[in-house]
Each structure stands twice: as C-alpha cells, then as structure tokens.
Amino acid sequence: MSIQFQSSNVLARLKPFGLSFEKSLTDLIKGIRQHSKESSESLAQFLDNAIVECKNELSSNDMETKAMAVLKLAYLEMYGFDMSWCNFHILEVMSSNKFQIKRVGYLAAIQSFKNEKDLLILATNQFKKDLNSHDHVHIGLALSGIATIVTPNLSKDINDDVLMKLNHTKPYIRKKAILAMYKIFLQYPESLRMNFTKVIEKLDDDDNSVINATINVISEISKKNPKIFVNYLPKFFRILEESKNNWLIIRILKLFSCLSKVESRMKKKILPSIIDLMVKTQASSLIYECINCILSSSMLSPDSSRDREVAELCVEQIEKFFEAGDPNLRYMGLLALINIVESFPVLIKFKGSWVANTIILCITNDDLIIKRKALEVYQYLINDDTMVDYTRVILKNLIPGSVPDTLKYDIVVKILSSGAMNNYGHIPSFSWYLSVLKDIVTLTLLPNANDILAPEIREKIAVELGKEFKNLSIRIPSIRSDILAIISEFIMNPRILDDCPSLLKDLYWIMGEYIDQLEDEESTLGKKIQLFNCLVNVRVDRVLELNDKLNFEVARKLVNHENTEILTVLIPFLVKLFSSIVSDYTNAYGEQGQLRHKKVVELAFDLDKLVYFLGCFENHLHYEIQERSLSWLEFLKLCFESLDVAEEVKKMEIEEVEYYKNIGDEDEDEDEGEDDEGEESSEEEQEDYIELSSEDEEPKETESEEQVDENPQSFAVEIPDTLDTVPMLLTHVLPTFFKSYDLPPISKSSQKSIPPPEFDLDSEINSPKFELFSDVEDSDTEEEEPVEVKEEVKKEERLERIKYDPYYINDTTSKPKTKKKKEKVESTEIPEKKVKPKKIKKEKVLILDVEDEEVVTAAPVKKKKNLLMIDSSNLDNFDLSVETSTEDDIDLSALRNALEKEKVEVKEKKVKKAKKKSKSKGKEAKDTKQDKDKEAKEGKESKEKENSKETEDKEGQESQDSKETEAVNSHSSSPSPGVVVPVKKSKKKSRAIIH
Amino acid sequence: MSIKFLILISRQGKVRLTKWYTTTTQKTKSKITKDLTTLILSRRAKMCNIVEYQDMKIIYRRYASLFFVIGIDNDDNELMGLEIIHRYVEQMDKAYGKVSELDIIFGFEKAYYVLDELLLDGKVQESSKKEVLKRVLNQDDLEGSEEFDVLIN
Known part of the structure; x- marks a missing residue:
C-alpha cells in the first residue's frame, strides 16, 4: 500500500514537511547550478550565503528544519566544504526517533564524523541506543555508522553490543554486524582474540550473504595475518566446492593465495579444483582470479613439467581475453601474462611466440596504461633474434609527440637495461647499438624546439645515457673510437650544453680518458x-x-x-x-x-x-x-x-x-641576404x-x-x-698525470670489498714517511721504466704505504683484472660480441638482489603512520595464541597497587630516614671494620623487620602482587611486544616501590 | 575486496557524489578528485577502464554522461570492481526508475542510501540484486508510512 503512496505525487503534496524539505534542497542545488553558470565569484557568494542560512536553520528548535540544514550541508560537503563544525547538530538529528530524520543524521555523520573525543563519547551512547533498538532498520543504520566512524575507544565500548548482533534473527543485521566487527578488530585487536571462534562460527550461517560477508572479513584479516586461519582450510575448501556464487568464490581464492604464504602443502589439494573452476567457468573475473591464485601462491615451479602444462593451460585461457577485443579484458589478460612470464620466462615462445607477439602488440597500443604495463616485461622478450626488431618498436615511442615525457624516460631506461642484459650479450653489433644510443639522444635531448621534453625528464635521461656511454667505453675497448667520434659531435654541439648539460659530465670524462683512441x-x-x-x-x-x-x-x-x-x-x-x-x-x-x-x-x-x-x-x-x-x-x-x-x-x-x-x-x-643562418x-x-x-x-x-x-x-x-x-x-x-695506471672496470662487489680508508685526523699529515713516498713518485714520473725494473721491494713498500691512502684504489684487487683485460684486447681482435669476463656480471646481479632486500626491510620503518587513517596495521604481528588478557585491568590494578604502596612507602621512608641518620652517625663515630659490619647487620635486620611488617600489614595486597607477577610471566612468553611492554613497566614500577 | 572511495564525475568534470571509505583529509580528497577528473576525462572510449594511480587502481565506467569512479587496492580483482560499479548503477536505475544524472543531483541522498546497502565500509555486503533494492525500498516505505502516520494522527 505504501508503495503506491511512495510513487504518487499525491503523497509528496501531502507531506507537511517533506514538501518544504525537498524544496529547500532543490533550491540549493538549482542555485548552485544557476550561479556556477554565471561566474565563480557569484557562486562563492551564493555558497557562503547558503552556509549562513544553514547555520541559522541549525539553531532552530524544529528538528525537521535542522535535518534539512544537515542534509544541505552534506550536499555542500561534496563541494569541499568542511562540515565538522556542525557535528553536534548532526548527533542531535541522529537521535531523532523519526526514521527519516535519523537516516539523514546518519548519512551526514558517515560523511563528516572523524576522531573527535567529546563528540564520540556522546555518539557512543547514541550508537548503543540504536543498536539495541527493537527496530532492525535502526540497528542496520547504527551498524553502518559504526563501520565508518569506529575509533579505538569507540570500538572498545561498542564491541559487546555489536557482538550480540552477530546472532540477531535477521540475516540483514548479522551480515552488517560481521562487517562492522572487522572494523572493530582493526581498532581493537584484543576483540579478535576473544571472539575468534564467533567469527569462524559465522561460516556456518544459514544465510549466504552472511557467509559471504564473513569470508570477506576473513580474507581481509588474512592479508595481514594468514597464520590464524590455516586450521580452517578444509572449511573454506568446502565452501568453495559448494558455492556457486562467483563473488564468494573469488574471495575464497584471494584468501587461498594469502594462506599459501604460510601453508605450502595446500597446493596439492586445491590446485586441481582451481584448474577445474578455471576451465569450466564463463566469468572472466573468475578465470583471472584462478590464474592469479595459482601464480601468486607460487603453486607452480618452473622446473616441473606438469606445472609447465598448467601454465600453458593458463596462457590458453588468457588467449580468450585477448580474442574478446574488450580493452579491459586486454588489460587483465596482460596482467596475467606478465604474471606468468615472470615465473615462466620460457613461455615467451609458447604457441609460436604468441605471448611475445601479444606483449609487443600491447606495447604498441595507444592506451598508455596498457603500454606502460607491457613495457614492464619488455626485457623478457629480448634475445639474440629479437633484439633489433623489438628495440626498433619501442624506439618509435620516442618520436616527439607520441607519448608523455615520463614514459619516454621509462622507455629509455628499458632500452638501456635490455641492451646491457647478460653483459651486453644479446647485442648483435655494437655499432648498431651505438646508433640506437645516438638516435635516443637526438630524439629525446635534441628534438625541435617545440617538442622539447620537460627539464627534469631531460635531466634524468641525460644522466642515464651518460652512464651508458661511460659503461660502454670502459668495458668494450674495441668500440671506443666509435664512441669518441659520436661524443665529439655532442661535445661541440652548443644545444646539449643548454638543454642537458648533465650528459656532458660523463662525456667529458670519456673523452679525456680515451682521447688517444680518437680517430x-x-x-x-x-x-x-x-x-x-x-x-x-x-x-x-x-x-x-x-x-x-x-x-x-x-x-x-x-x-x-x-x-x-x-x-x-x-x-x-x-x-x-x-x-x-x-x-x-x-x-x-x-x-x-x-x-x-x-x-x-x-x-x-x-x-x-x-x-x-x-x-x-x-x-x-x-x-x-x-x-x-x-x-x-x-x-x-x-x-x-x-x-x-x-x-x-x-x-x-x-x-x-x-x-x-x-x-x-x-x-x-653575406648575411644581409640570409639572416636566419646564424x-x-x-x-x-x-x-x-x-x-x-x-x-x-x-x-x-x-x-x-x-x-x-x-x-x-x-x-x-x-x-x-x-x-x-x-x-x-x-x-x-x-702525460704521467694521466697515464700511469690503466682504469679497468671493477664490479660493484669488488669495489665494495675495498676497505674504506680510515681517516686519522689526529696524526701529523706531513710525516717523514710521506716525504719518502713523494720522492719515489717523482723519480717514477721522470724515468718510469727504470723504477719498475728496480727491486720489487720498493714497490711493496709503496703498496704498503698507499694501502690506507684514500686516493688509491687497492692495487691487489685491480691488478689481476687489468692483466686479464689486456690479454683480451690483444687476443680478441674485435669479435662482434665483445664480452667481459662473465664473473663480473654475475656478481653484479647478486649485489643488486642484496640491495633490493635491504630496501624491502627498510621500507616498513620509513612508512609513516597516519594517525587519522584506519588501516589494518594493528593486525601486524597479531597472534591468536596469546591468551586473552585485559591490558587495562592489569594497568589499573597495578596503578591501584602502586598507589596503596606509595602510601605505605611514605610511612616507611620516614622510618628509614631515621635509621639512615643513625647509620651515618655511627660511621662517623666508629672507624674500625668490625663496627661497620655490625652496623650493616643491624641494617639488614631492620630491613627484614620492615619487610615482615609490611607483609603482615598488607597480606591481601601481596596476594595481588603475586597474581600480577603471574600475569607478567604468562605475558613475557608471548611474542606480541605491544602487550608485553606496558605490563613490564608496571612490574618495574611495583618493584621500585617495594625496594 | 575493499573499496577506498567512490566518486561520480560528470562529463564536464563536475563531482556529483563522493563517498570516502578511508579517513582522508580534505586536501588529499580534492587532490585525488582533481587528478582523477583530468586523468579519466582524457581517456578515450576504446581505452581500458583501469588506471593505475598512486598505490591503488582506479576503476571507472561511463554511463551516459556520468563517470563512476572507484579506487581499490592493487591486489584486488579489477573485474570485480567493474562489476560492483555496474551493480550500483543497475540498482540505482531500479530505485529511481530510469536513473539520470539529474536524478542523482537532486536526489543525492537516495544514491547514498542505495550505496550504503550495497557496500558497508567499502566491502560488498550484499551480492544479491534483489536484496539491496528491497532494503532501500523498505526504508523508503518506512519514511513514507511515518509521514502517513503523522497525517492520520
């Protein structure tokens, strides 16, 4: 019946306040639309007026007017107006018994409430009242509100009330309650510890949406802490098998990939059913999730042939994504392909290199998102055969006007890193590679004036290119003269000096170092x-x-x-x-x-x-x-x-x-005729x-x-x-300033093994030793050969001396390599692929890995915590096995103890002071040791007496103490530092007081 | 699956509805809104509806003159995100009866109510199409009947 009214205009007309209610809001919106057409000033003027009007309406006693004002403010909030100043009014509107008004109140509260203490104390009561309302719609509103607003304090206070709603008769309330509980867990992890089983029970709920919500909560928690759910794997698996709801299945798959991080044995059981799901389903989101789950839980090892078959099956599924022609599916397919390729680089050539071709197609795609994504795996596509073709493909992106500047930098880095791959192993000919580098310079650093890149991008590209030129010139002697020929052009080009001077830093160095090889x-x-x-x-x-x-x-x-x-x-x-x-x-x-x-x-x-x-x-x-x-x-x-x-x-x-x-x-x-040729x-x-x-x-x-x-x-x-x-x-x-030593390339690892020079700032700089050394150098410079021919003793002495000299690289590490290199240069008469000793490269890779790890471990420390933010960081290191404890109670009791003891202490102190005085007097009077000993004994006795008195006086208190220490013991075994620390403190406190 | 925010942007770049499921300062809110508006409006129809932005993924979908934009975690399923948007639009369509941009502008609270029944704090609370609608209509009825009561008394 009511639906009829709802739809008819008659009802609207009948609404005594509804009419004005709607009219007022409509006026506001219409006004905004009207004024925004005119000018920004008139709009600002209008909005200011509107807010003043709302303020007036808020101070009225009529609840409906208030609600309307709140609603208008909620609308204005979208335009970026802060409405937290009227939070208490919102609270008032929330407390109305009329559902319509209450609903507006909650709507505004969800938009506007943040962490305000005074407000939330009052809000807590309102939430409690609504949670315990007889009307389930009110409860639902309150639960929605709690889920958004919850703070640590609020979550503690409201925990029990929400918990009760988990067993509400209506599934509508149960599912909201479980989702609200998740937010409480985030703010108040103790609650999860106490109510863990209740959450698990909800998996057996009769209603599907409740199970759905529960799985949702569990998979969110397991992102942070998968361990606690491992035991319930069979249960999740059963739900997966029984359910036909894709939303639910996807969520369980997500859960599985989290769990697999801690439980590697599950692969055997779930992999077949996931594959089964993948093959049978029509839904692309589910196919994607299956592939994602298989790969992210590292169920496949690249060595096993059976696993490879599974991977191939996945690729076949992905093929369908691309066939569909939908851009979103293409993106998702690409994501999945990238995932596969990263663990199975061999599959690049699968199906007549369909994979490689697809990725290259994506790189040429106009959509920057897809292009950027595909570039991520570009290096996997590179091998001896594809190097030239694919480089040409991505080089095209550098042509002015094709892609944004930031992407150009990424592309340059990709070209350079793929060139350097396997120690420049895939490069067919270095003259080709040099021409590529030259193209990069002309395309990115020296384009026409109107296509010039942003200065910071230019700078970054210039630095990268400089490094690459330097690397090549150091490591590949056979192409030095070619490099120098290119470089000399750049050095003489005034535009480079203007636009990207950073490039020159390395070029000058190369030029100077190898100037004799210029041809x-x-x-x-x-x-x-x-x-x-x-x-x-x-x-x-x-x-x-x-x-x-x-x-x-x-x-x-x-x-x-x-x-x-x-x-x-x-x-x-x-x-x-x-x-x-x-x-x-x-x-x-x-x-x-x-x-x-x-x-x-x-x-x-x-x-x-x-x-x-x-x-x-x-x-x-x-x-x-x-x-x-x-x-x-x-x-x-x-x-x-x-x-x-x-x-x-x-x-x-x-x-x-x-x-x-x-x-x-x-x-x-001449110029009079032709001016523009300056x-x-x-x-x-x-x-x-x-x-x-x-x-x-x-x-x-x-x-x-x-x-x-x-x-x-x-x-x-x-x-x-x-x-x-x-x-x-x-x-x-x-010449001896520059040519005394050859500069061989040294891998990062051997550079690292050079001990850092120890600076001794205290000792004299101009010591006799140093003079000796400079003598040697002088003779060295004037007649080089004789000195070297002379005794090796001197050389050794010198080595010893320069060992800690910061200006010398440790000779012992560099010497042997120099020799090797010289041999190479002599023997290898420019083979097309000049490759440095492989050892060095391998070391390099290793070091990069190590550095990466360091970065990862350092990251969490750096991450700053936003106080406002509600996130799941509270669940880090969360451990269920710790017995439920009530931190606050302990703290309180400890405080109480402390207070009581302090009272006693004051009394005792007085006694002690008196005794100490007598002690010191005694010391002054008697000098002999015996007497001192006696005194000490007396002191001990008196202390013992004190203690016994104390125990007699405060028997009850002591028993409390022992309880407390028990609690402390049980806690100290727990791994959770957050819990242990405060208790330990209280222990210390009480100890300090006792002694 | 956790949605961080939902924004409705018109083709002219006007914000029609916002909902933030993470506590965010007004400053970041307007920055994100501004960034996304330029980013999404500049994308052509044949491009994919998934965009990487900061440390999250942005999923958007265009319905008539409105862009529905949500932000999700990087490891969430993007296709689900698209599905959620579609669900929301479907349900608004039914709740308003052929929803249009104007409907959402003038009846924005209803859009919020539908959203609140579909999502609870960014999590999908109801995957059944009927259920969400039923709840919203129920509550609307409640409003109506309350007023009816007032009239009768």
Whole structure:
C-alpha cells in the first residue's frame, strides 16, 4: 500500500514537511547550478550565503528544519566544504526517533564524523541506543555508522553490543554486524582474540550473504595475518566446492593465495579444483582470479613439467581475453601474462611466440596504461633474434609527440637495461647499438624546439645515457673510437650544453680518458685541435666583443655555465686533451725528439689559450672548480714559460683575431641576404678555421706556402725554421698525470670489498714517511721504466704505504683484472660480441638482489603512520595464541597497587630516614671494620623487620602482587611486544616501590 | 575486496557524489578528485577502464554522461570492481526508475542510501540484486508510512 503512496505525487503534496524539505534542497542545488553558470565569484557568494542560512536553520528548535540544514550541508560537503563544525547538530538529528530524520543524521555523520573525543563519547551512547533498538532498520543504520566512524575507544565500548548482533534473527543485521566487527578488530585487536571462534562460527550461517560477508572479513584479516586461519582450510575448501556464487568464490581464492604464504602443502589439494573452476567457468573475473591464485601462491615451479602444462593451460585461457577485443579484458589478460612470464620466462615462445607477439602488440597500443604495463616485461622478450626488431618498436615511442615525457624516460631506461642484459650479450653489433644510443639522444635531448621534453625528464635521461656511454667505453675497448667520434659531435654541439648539460659530465670524462683512441678519417690531430678550440677559445670572441654569432659559442657558454659538476670534469679533460695534442705533435713532426720552431709556437699558442680559459675560473665561486683550475694553471704556466716563445704567441694571437674579424665582416655582407643562418654560419667558420689548422699538420712545404698566402708576414719572415727541444714538462711530466695506471672496470662487489680508508685526523699529515713516498713518485714520473725494473721491494713498500691512502684504489684487487683485460684486447681482435669476463656480471646481479632486500626491510620503518587513517596495521604481528588478557585491568590494578604502596612507602621512608641518620652517625663515630659490619647487620635486620611488617600489614595486597607477577610471566612468553611492554613497566614500577 | 572511495564525475568534470571509505583529509580528497577528473576525462572510449594511480587502481565506467569512479587496492580483482560499479548503477536505475544524472543531483541522498546497502565500509555486503533494492525500498516505505502516520494522527 505504501508503495503506491511512495510513487504518487499525491503523497509528496501531502507531506507537511517533506514538501518544504525537498524544496529547500532543490533550491540549493538549482542555485548552485544557476550561479556556477554565471561566474565563480557569484557562486562563492551564493555558497557562503547558503552556509549562513544553514547555520541559522541549525539553531532552530524544529528538528525537521535542522535535518534539512544537515542534509544541505552534506550536499555542500561534496563541494569541499568542511562540515565538522556542525557535528553536534548532526548527533542531535541522529537521535531523532523519526526514521527519516535519523537516516539523514546518519548519512551526514558517515560523511563528516572523524576522531573527535567529546563528540564520540556522546555518539557512543547514541550508537548503543540504536543498536539495541527493537527496530532492525535502526540497528542496520547504527551498524553502518559504526563501520565508518569506529575509533579505538569507540570500538572498545561498542564491541559487546555489536557482538550480540552477530546472532540477531535477521540475516540483514548479522551480515552488517560481521562487517562492522572487522572494523572493530582493526581498532581493537584484543576483540579478535576473544571472539575468534564467533567469527569462524559465522561460516556456518544459514544465510549466504552472511557467509559471504564473513569470508570477506576473513580474507581481509588474512592479508595481514594468514597464520590464524590455516586450521580452517578444509572449511573454506568446502565452501568453495559448494558455492556457486562467483563473488564468494573469488574471495575464497584471494584468501587461498594469502594462506599459501604460510601453508605450502595446500597446493596439492586445491590446485586441481582451481584448474577445474578455471576451465569450466564463463566469468572472466573468475578465470583471472584462478590464474592469479595459482601464480601468486607460487603453486607452480618452473622446473616441473606438469606445472609447465598448467601454465600453458593458463596462457590458453588468457588467449580468450585477448580474442574478446574488450580493452579491459586486454588489460587483465596482460596482467596475467606478465604474471606468468615472470615465473615462466620460457613461455615467451609458447604457441609460436604468441605471448611475445601479444606483449609487443600491447606495447604498441595507444592506451598508455596498457603500454606502460607491457613495457614492464619488455626485457623478457629480448634475445639474440629479437633484439633489433623489438628495440626498433619501442624506439618509435620516442618520436616527439607520441607519448608523455615520463614514459619516454621509462622507455629509455628499458632500452638501456635490455641492451646491457647478460653483459651486453644479446647485442648483435655494437655499432648498431651505438646508433640506437645516438638516435635516443637526438630524439629525446635534441628534438625541435617545440617538442622539447620537460627539464627534469631531460635531466634524468641525460644522466642515464651518460652512464651508458661511460659503461660502454670502459668495458668494450674495441668500440671506443666509435664512441669518441659520436661524443665529439655532442661535445661541440652548443644545444646539449643548454638543454642537458648533465650528459656532458660523463662525456667529458670519456673523452679525456680515451682521447688517444680518437680517430678521424682526415686527420686525428685536426679533430683534436678542432675540439680544443671549440671548447677553449673564448678569447677571440671577447677581443672582438661579439655577443651573438659567436665563433666559439661552446667555449663562451662554458665560461658562464652554471652547472658546477660538468665544469669540474671539464677542467682535467681539457688538460688531458692538450696533453694528447702535445704527444701527437711530437709523434707527427718530431725529429729526433725535437720539433720545428713553428710547431713549438703553435703548441705554445694552444697552451696559451688553455691558460686563458682556465684563468676564467680562477675566482669561481665553486670551491672545487677554483681549486682545480688554479692547480692546473700553476703547472701550465710553468710549461708555457719553459717553451719560451711568448712573443711569437702574442703575434699569432693578433693574427687570429684579425682572421676572425675578416671572416665576421665577410659574413655580415653575406648575411644581409640570409639572416636566419646564424648558427650554421658560425659553425662553418669554425670548420674554416679547423681546415686551416688541420692543414697545418700536413707535410710542411705545401702548407707553409698556403700560410704564406694568408699571412704573408708572420710565418715567413719572423719564425725561423729551427729545431727546438720541447721541454720535458710537456712531453714527459704532463702525460704521467694521466697515464700511469690503466682504469679497468671493477664490479660493484669488488669495489665494495675495498676497505674504506680510515681517516686519522689526529696524526701529523706531513710525516717523514710521506716525504719518502713523494720522492719515489717523482723519480717514477721522470724515468718510469727504470723504477719498475728496480727491486720489487720498493714497490711493496709503496703498496704498503698507499694501502690506507684514500686516493688509491687497492692495487691487489685491480691488478689481476687489468692483466686479464689486456690479454683480451690483444687476443680478441674485435669479435662482434665483445664480452667481459662473465664473473663480473654475475656478481653484479647478486649485489643488486642484496640491495633490493635491504630496501624491502627498510621500507616498513620509513612508512609513516597516519594517525587519522584506519588501516589494518594493528593486525601486524597479531597472534591468536596469546591468551586473552585485559591490558587495562592489569594497568589499573597495578596503578591501584602502586598507589596503596606509595602510601605505605611514605610511612616507611620516614622510618628509614631515621635509621639512615643513625647509620651515618655511627660511621662517623666508629672507624674500625668490625663496627661497620655490625652496623650493616643491624641494617639488614631492620630491613627484614620492615619487610615482615609490611607483609603482615598488607597480606591481601601481596596476594595481588603475586597474581600480577603471574600475569607478567604468562605475558613475557608471548611474542606480541605491544602487550608485553606496558605490563613490564608496571612490574618495574611495583618493584621500585617495594625496594 | 575493499573499496577506498567512490566518486561520480560528470562529463564536464563536475563531482556529483563522493563517498570516502578511508579517513582522508580534505586536501588529499580534492587532490585525488582533481587528478582523477583530468586523468579519466582524457581517456578515450576504446581505452581500458583501469588506471593505475598512486598505490591503488582506479576503476571507472561511463554511463551516459556520468563517470563512476572507484579506487581499490592493487591486489584486488579489477573485474570485480567493474562489476560492483555496474551493480550500483543497475540498482540505482531500479530505485529511481530510469536513473539520470539529474536524478542523482537532486536526489543525492537516495544514491547514498542505495550505496550504503550495497557496500558497508567499502566491502560488498550484499551480492544479491534483489536484496539491496528491497532494503532501500523498505526504508523508503518506512519514511513514507511515518509521514502517513503523522497525517492520520
């Protein structure tokens, strides 16, 4: 009958307050819609008014008006308005006897109540009242409310009332009660300990939805603590077998995968029925859950052939997901595939590599979620055959505009890590790999200006690429010259300096370290000088006072660059580069260890440029840069003086400036026609100059003629064609700074085994020993070979000395590897797959694992606990076996004891004090030991007496004490620290008081 | 299976209903809402309805002009999540009688009541379709009859 009324408008009209009730809320909503169309200010104005209105309505005595105001506020809460200020009004509305109003109250309470003490004390009473109502609808409301609002205190108070509802006649209440109990368990784990059996009993309930809810609760608890349910496995299994409700079955499967973590024997029994379920069901969610359960409970071992068959069966099921063409099923199928592939990498090739193809298809999918997910298992797809094809596939994603920046970083990392897999074992040819790296740089770091990536992503990618270049150059000697060729391009590219300087940090290092292996088709030395000028020659542009269209843009940018890291690496690199130029000069033009005077002047000119460049950093704010530049400057200036050609260098400098001035003028004339070529033209100029300087190195006669043509006076007239000796400082001392030791790759594990240097800050630094050592080094640098040929005793001594020197890597670990590597280089004449000794790689992998573990163990400590959050962390380490104990009671009784004892104590103290006084008096009076002993005995006796008095006086109390200690004993055996600690404290307290 | 929150977002990005089953500060609430609105509205129809966000999975489904969005744990069954959303919509459809976005805007409390019967603190409390509806209608009747009583007396 009432349904008829419900549906008819007649009833609405009849509703005396319902009409206004609805109207008011509708007005609010309509108002919001109206005003949000106009402007945000008018909306804010309207909402402010609405809240003021609600406030007024709340203060009215009419319950219905109040309820309406609360409802409106609940609506506004969705818009982000806090409504906790009216919580007491909500409580009032909840307490109404009218269901309609009560319902509004609960609705608002669930949205708004949080952990407010005063409020919850009152709310507790309201909950209790409603829980014990005769009307089951009221009980249901209260249970819903409790499940959302419950706090630790509330859960203790309300525990018993909710517990009673577990046996309510209506299943509607029972199922709500069991779910509410779960929240109580979370807040008050003691309750689970006491009522565990009651929860299990609910599994035998007549009503399906109650069983459903119970399983839900159990599977939630078992996520935290599966142990306590292991004994009930048969029961769960029976429910699984009997039930036809997929929701329930899925939940039991979830429960099983939790239980399998503690009970490995269950596999045998449940696996067949899970497989059976999987094959028979039509529901994809259930199929997925079956696969998930099989895999996550690690029921399959990759070694067993039967298990492999099961895995294959799973893959066949997953195939159906993909056939359906539904994007969600595709996602789920992918998840399952990933799961399988991770435990059965062999299955990648299953069904004519259907698996691999599917995953690659997912990687090319437009949906970023699927793409990202599929990328996770990309490395499993890689082998010798697929490397090139698949790399090409994912490289396409880096093309500007195809995927978001963050994903690009992931893709770069994937490409790099898959390349490095198995110690670069799957790479067919390194020149291919290098071209891939080069593509990555051009696609991600140097795209067109409007496709440029976000700075932080660029930075991250640059760092990764830098590392990779470094790794390759250290570990694969045969491709160093190729790497250097690529790198030199990057180094001379001013855009890299602007957009991703972090890349250069590693590139500078590589370049400096392996500069001698740089090769160039035309002229290696020319290339080096080109590089050198490009980086160092700031003077020309400064003298010419150019501000744009610089001749040496990179050098100018470097001088003003903000990235201190790359500058610190740059400085030694430049010196290395110069050193290499010097040695090339002596090799190419040397005549019995001497050089033509002209060549010496050229060298000195280069050196002068370097000195000028480093001079720019003399007063750099960054300490490291300043230090490095200054220490090199001192040395280089010394070299320059030793060359003794300052005058000629001055002239060359003027010529050079003149030369660029001319070029600039010519260029300006040309540029009038073509303005937009600024950058290119400056590059051309560079090349012009480079050609010029590279021609320098070609056989003397032809080139000197050219020189005469360009600069008629300078070279022909003033520079005499004599042979000069290049100073030892340049030819011998300079290289020894860099070339005394080879740098072999050292695996992380052996690096770790190097003991950390022990710094002794107290002892004198300048000890005689140290002087001795520097002597040795000096002789070492000047005539290397003789020293090495000399006695090995000295070497050993030296080793001993540098053992704890932080600047030396322990020689003993690195030496043997160096040898191995050298052998390799000699023997393996560039086999396409140059692979380092496998040992190193294996070690590496091991270490990574160890680190991972550390991270995992450290994580829980870091995790901060949100006080507001209700989560299941209370159930961590929860153990049922601990007897039910009532913490609070013990605490209370302990407190009571303590209080009573304190009273006694006060009395006793007075007595003791009096005695102590007499004691000290006695000590003063009598000096002999005997007397002291007597005194002590007396003291003991008196203490005993005190004790006996105490026991006589407080017999009852003592019995309490003993009870307490019993309780303590039983607790101390329990593993749960949370319970033990407070009790122990109380024990200590009482002890302190007794003595 | 534990749902962390449910949000209804219109195609214009307006929030129509929110329900949080974990205690969350207003700030995080609005951040999540904002993030998800942009994230979900930007996805095309043929893409999958499961999104990874922070440390949870977001399941959404579009019905007419409304997106139903829920957040679940990473290890929960995503297809179940979709099913729950569908269940909720089905039941609202019956409770309102052909539900539309406007119905939910103006009768939002009813949407909450249906939800509260379907889920209790984020857990599915009733998987039977009939039962949920029955409860909601029962309670509505109760409201109605109370008022009827008032009228009679």
